[in-house]
Amino acid sequence: MDRVTPAQRRVLVVAILASFVAFLDGSVVNVALPAISRDLAPPGTDATLDALALQQWVVDAYLVTLGSLILLAGSLSDVHGRKKVIVAGLVVFGVASVACALAPDGLVLVVARGVQGVGGALLVPSSLALIISAFSGHAQGRAIGVWTAWTSTAMIAGPLVGGLFVDSLSWRWVFGINVLPIAVTLWLVRGVAGGRPTGGRRLDVVGAVLATVGLAGVVLGLVELGHRGWASPVVWAPTVVGAAALVAFVVRERTASDPMLPMRLFGARNFAVGNVATLAVYGALTLMSFVVSIFLQQVAGYSAFQAGLAQLPPTLLTIGLSSRFGGLSGRYGARWFMAGGPCVMAAGMLLLLTTTADAVYVTQVLPGLVLLGLGLSITVAPLTAAILGAVPAADAGIGSAVNNAVSRVAGLVTVACAGIVVGATFDVDGFHRALVLCAVLFAVGGAVSAVGIVNRVDAPDDAAPDDAPAPGVPDAHADG
Template sequence: MLVTTLQRRVLLVAVLASFVSFLDGTVVSVALPAIADELGGPGIAGLALQQWVVDAYLVTLGSLMLVAGSVSDVYGRRRVLTVGLVGFGIASVLCAVAPTGPVLVIARALQGVAGALLVPSSLALIIATFSGEAQARAIGRWTAWTTGAMIVGPFVGGMLVDFASWRWVFWINVPVIAVTLWMLRAVPAAEGEPGRRVDIPGAALAAFGLAGVVFGLIEGERLGWTSPGIVVPVVVGAAMLIAFVLYQRRAADPMLPLRLFRVRNFAWGNLATTAIYGALSLGGFVVTLFLQQVAGYSATWSGLAQLPVTFAMIALSAWFGTLAGRYGPRLFMTVGPIVAGAGFLLMLAMDETAFYPTQVLPGQIVFGLGLSMTVAPLTAAILGAVPAHDAGIGSAVNNAVSRVAGLVMVAFAGVITGGVLDVDSFHRALLVTAGLLVIGGLLSLVGIRSVPGADPVGPDESGPGEGLVKSA
């Protein structure tokens, strides 16, 4: 099947625009010890600072990605991508020059705001430009490179920390953004949909609700779980999240269209996403910290240790995406997470030495194989469950679910480890990670329905996902 020059350019732009957002979700992980050493101080330090540097980004990214899908549909994908890229570049510079921990946390939150504009618009560009099996293949390639960005992040970050400074973790975004903006000029502009509105109240309820709950999870160990400073934010945050769901049921143009969850593959796919991406965030966070802070790896070697997963993703994701487009996603979404979970169970062999050939490498290889089986079929199944005119919000919902699951599990890291990372607490975190991955596979087995050879955007666009509902 021939791919046009425009399609190649759109795919490259979509990959690059999402690449910086995904990369910054993980590239910072190996820099956390260096950041804590330099910027830790009164009020925020140690594990709490490390968690906030990760979660400040994920809170705004996850909560605003939903409304960003609507913004993309209202104002046009190219325009929103441009604004997001410029904003991400400015926020990256602010992170790079941050003089204190709180300033860095605020800059990371601003990075998340801009990053939220990138992923939904990028995927929506692919959905609008490709169709049929070519769309599944394009999604597979997008998944390979963007997820590869998440996995290669620790290696890139480690090199920069060891040979330059942790601040270069943020400076590297600037040239990538400049190239993407230059290429984006040749992508035709798409008009926004008339009559659509941005759900500002919904965005506020989601963002502040998530922030309250995450604040309690991160600071509970330090301030005390019964402290008013913890109880009040958690209760208020939970109430705002409940209010958010209730408001979405009656909003004229909701940022989270609950009608999409009446489509079986969309609903079950997002449940599986919650478990799988929660596991990936928790596992990546604790493995990277353990290798440096307990096993004594340098930042560079910590990143190199996780490169087998990157190689597997780049080599295999597009292939598994094509197979899922041909045979349906259910088998891959079931087996893949279970294999990935087995990889984390193999890492239970790790002790204080983390001897790489026998204790680290086998688990990384098996995890990489399972992840490669999972991600492209999962993305294709969920996006294939919604009609093309809902592509922006559909991709936004799925990416928001994955980011929110990640930020909650990183916030839970202190609870799981008891605030101290040693061999025993690390093993507990590995067991939780493997358990979540297995749950993700079982959810896919129970809920996903495959339609081999079907058009990934669904054969019937007369209503939200009706074609898939009929096929299921």
Template structure:
């Protein structure tokens, strides 16, 4: 079942669409940049604050735990209070938390500040994309989502380049100051949007569901990361996994019975929404693993300076910037199915190419570089059609919740794989660990390709009408 999109004339957000698009891009750019810029700083953070691989994992995952779990709440808040207002609140919280990260005296303080950044990111992410859904219709919407995808996705990979230059130049703390620049530009632009989009007073926030989501995701991640330091049998690890698992098990029954669910389960009646989110779970889990592991490998095994490691991971950014907008426009006419199937498969080939990498840095040219290029091509083919397929299958009034669910699944998949990095790597970064990580990544990507090929439908109501408008 596919829920048709609203006709072009019904777009409720009638401000200057260029301003809306820029606001959506810059807001998501802030969140994406901070998600990835930290990776190249992890060795420097470890050297100054200590804690080894566990602190490195928590520096990444503290942000992703709150982002991934609270993004569901943010979708409801977006529908209740308005998308423009929630974007503004999120940017303010994010900026204040970034300052706290920059001055953190210990690893523990840094982790707490990163968690607060995740709260701000959770408020921003679903509302930013929902603004595009509210302002654009038909083929124009697909093209706008393509532009949003190119820039917001590129920020998550461009981050290591900028972050590497900052870390080597003036220190890792300054990477958190970087977020102040797009925030300072974005807030005045948000204020130029005079109209607002909200569902209305009937929208409510599912507090119990939010608690179950945070405890469930946080507990599982806590157990997976801390087992590296304490062991699987440690009481803290066992308790975290049991409590987290129990909360996740209780989440779905609660969502079925509550009057205002955090995750509207009826959205999953739409075939493309369900299949798209299954593909997201697999694909974004793989991507979370690869960028974390490859960035650490380049610095800790091949001894690349942070700025060189950043540049070395640039190829996927180039591919996204070159291809995403065009792919979005073409997929808007032809449908997402085969783009979503081919993209992850090509990226899987790129991951397997990195099995050639050895102890010598010269191997970058025939292993890591071509592997990252293929991953970038695969990403460009897949990301925009996936986003269009998922959001195109829900009614506009549920766009905030639909975007939140998809973003939450993507973030949670990535953070769980980062939490599992210690298990896959064998406790440290090395050639054998890199190879194991790439095999895991390739399998996840191929699973995402198969799910997309078998499950996604090119619905005429969404894509045929779009191409005709």
């Protein structure tokens, strides 16, 4: 990127590293799930969590705290400054990672994963808000492209990294290895400006509690539904409590003087539509990664490393192309990139329907994953830029938090529903049903973007002062 100062480059590196560990841990665990269930919920025992439920909760415990607290974390970022929140997130994430690596049973692992999600919630919105504060114009679009390339790559590269550790060492190293990048990021962040706090804002603790209870209750009900049915109080009781808490959360956010989720942000058309597209696209992407990783191992007989290696092509495509598409969307507008990319991913899911129990890689698995990687490269940077370009710079922290919360909640819900879609026994038919659902969700994301997104073109790099709204949009309601 041209005209990038050393200070800006350092901000970008810190933002990427801080977010990378959070996104990586959202997916790196997928290929470790069979090994974790063998160790901590072996068949034929009276384990508290059976194998499938343990696999779902190892993923969802992380996503439920990440998704429900990320809005509060975005407010913390705006109130207290990005740097302080990032440092706190790194420390919490590092301690929880060690606890995951040393977990003696499934319950401890699930609890530690939930604490990891707290750390991840602190990291993601503050990291992206640092970029929004440090870059403007075309440079901001390219910086967001680089950030989205690496963070999206983390989601897909996770299975490869996880498979390498599971096969060569132990699934516990999937979590323990986080300590190294966290230590590096803590050292680098010392030289980064902390960002200017927004005065006069308060934290919406009540909203955070309602969101957490609501998401946890609904997810618990969905995870247990496939095993127990609606008649079980373990299913309907938390579902009812969770749904009531979510309704109360919406009411609270509409009436609070300083809400955790400012409804005014949704007055910007691109922000509202972009988050709907995010809900569909990232729900499909998370479910796809979950079911592909498990299917390749438990049905097709791949090793953990082979399953991770099989998913490497989308990673390479995302690294190579995302920043380019981010720059193009800044020049020509995000609409058709956001519309076409998810449709390409949907086509990739349909190609994967040719997969049999043998999962012949070159003819059955690879073509669909290549289309997935191409579509993801086309989509992610324009999607992020369009959403954040629709909010004022002062709300960059909470705007980023909302979008990331939507993507995490989407993945949370789809993984929680995996048992319902796949069925009691994970076989080829169940895998195909999950792929069809992913294809539908991707297509919905593309259609919503085609109909709803309005193109905005970036101003020149030096056109926007530091306290101006994000480039191309005069205020938060410009699209409405």
